[in-house]
Amino acid sequence: MLAIETVDLTKDYRVGFWRKRPRRVLDRLSLEVEVGEVFGLLGPNGAGKTTTLKILLGLVFPTAGTARLLERDARDISAHRNVGYLPENPSFYDHLTAQEFMTYAASLFGLSDKARPRQVGRLLEQVGLAESKNLPLRKFSKGMIQRLGIAQALINDPAVIFLDEPMSGLDPVGRREIRNLILRLKENGKTIFFSTHILSDAETLCDRVAILDHGRLRGCGELREILEVGVFSTEIVLEKPSRDAVVALGPFTSSIVRTGDRVRLELRAESDLNEVLAQVVRWNAKLISLNPVRMSLEDYFMERVGEDDTSLSRKSAKVRTESPKSE
């Protein structure tokens, strides 16, 4: 069963004061997210991530294409019963306390008088805000607001959770807690669709990612596949190797970096590995680690986005050189 599906989803905004012209922010985006997946929508600022989320939540209407949530049209409000949403940089009501705000959110989902306080208390506890529940939200820090945003997104025990930049504004401890929370939600079979431009978060959490740039889908796939596509090289780390050992290993390496007592060497070719290990033993160097250097999500991201930037700049260069001829 598909939790989220978009087909040729397109969105144009009309910009300009007098003569309004359409500006395309989303261009024929087709995505499928299975139930129970953690799906990351990646892209630089202005790529169309938030617009995609807003269309799926019925906050913005598509110019063309379809968006479906749990096999219902995204505009069908009944689909929202099973959806939780954390907006980017959330802002809530200053005059309410955390408990009042959560109770308000619970009431909008029609939680019974009996279930409401239990669910509110449990979630505030889960995000570490139980002690601040009676504090007005105007006194909350950015991190606390972010946690509250996550708590309210879970108030209805949703099947699909949309998180727009969930780690934004959190300190390292908060980030770790939210990461663990997302992993727990995944274990409970929830579908999580989140947008981020922090690639390490996506790398830790996602089953699949899609890369969006200038409103277009640049790549989509399982993180496992993307990251195991190729072993670039092999990296070994030695502790306190002698000068002779480093000199002997030099011809096999593409880079040697010394940090304190340790030396990190990147091998030129995987086929040299046995010879390199023989040299390490011969020179009695202490081997700390040996790792294959695989493609990182950042490499993949830069390859997709960077490729397009290059082709775009090439295209614009072509237009610039061709335009005098057409005149």
Place this chain on the structure above:
Amino acid sequence: MIQRIRTIAFHTFKESVREKVLYNLIVFALLLIGSAVLFASISLGIGRLMLVNLGLSSIAIFGLLMAIFIGIGLVSKEIDRRTIHNILSKPVRRFEFIIGKYLGLMLTLLVNTSIMTGGFYMALYYVERRLGGEDLLPLEAIYFILLQFAIVVGLALLFSCISTPILSAFFTFCLYVIGNFLGDIRWLGQESGSRIFEKVTVLLYYVLPNFSDFQVISQSAHGISVPPFLLTSGTLYALLYVTILISAAILVFEKREF
């Protein structure tokens, strides 16, 4: 649906009663009603008339200020703060949001008008040392004041959906002022001798909210009861106008993107 509208209405009420401006206005209104006692005591023979006129006018003016200043922020504040994203991503239909917001502010105004009415009757009791049957007449005027608030909140809500708070306040206030003189404007059209001008004034008379028929403060002060026909027609007019305003606000809001 009813439960969600009730939730939004109650939340709006809570938000409104925590606004500092509201308390300032209530205090001002009560002070003005209190000062009416002073005027009444130095106005020989017309003390009651003075008190009823000043007291009811204070309720109307301060209530109107509350209706406009809180009403214009009902929707625009939610959009500016982006709290609307949070609400509309939940199973809340857009019309439920608008109706809930409207009812929430009306509840606030009802409570505030009740407080000010309490203050007014305390002042009346202080001046007259008793309250009789004729003292129920100002309640008719207060009912008409509430009908005006219902239309003003509808106007403010509609403008709040399409414009900035400052412009919304300006438009609502202008329409309120024009609406109070619609009878005179129509008369002016009839007397002008210009057919086009007359038609324009007739059109304005029927299209714009007509507040002139709701002005019964002076009647109440003179101890004249409002005819039942006017009570019924005023109520039906306000209901119809509010329905049109809220429907228009819903139509605009349904098409908005956030």
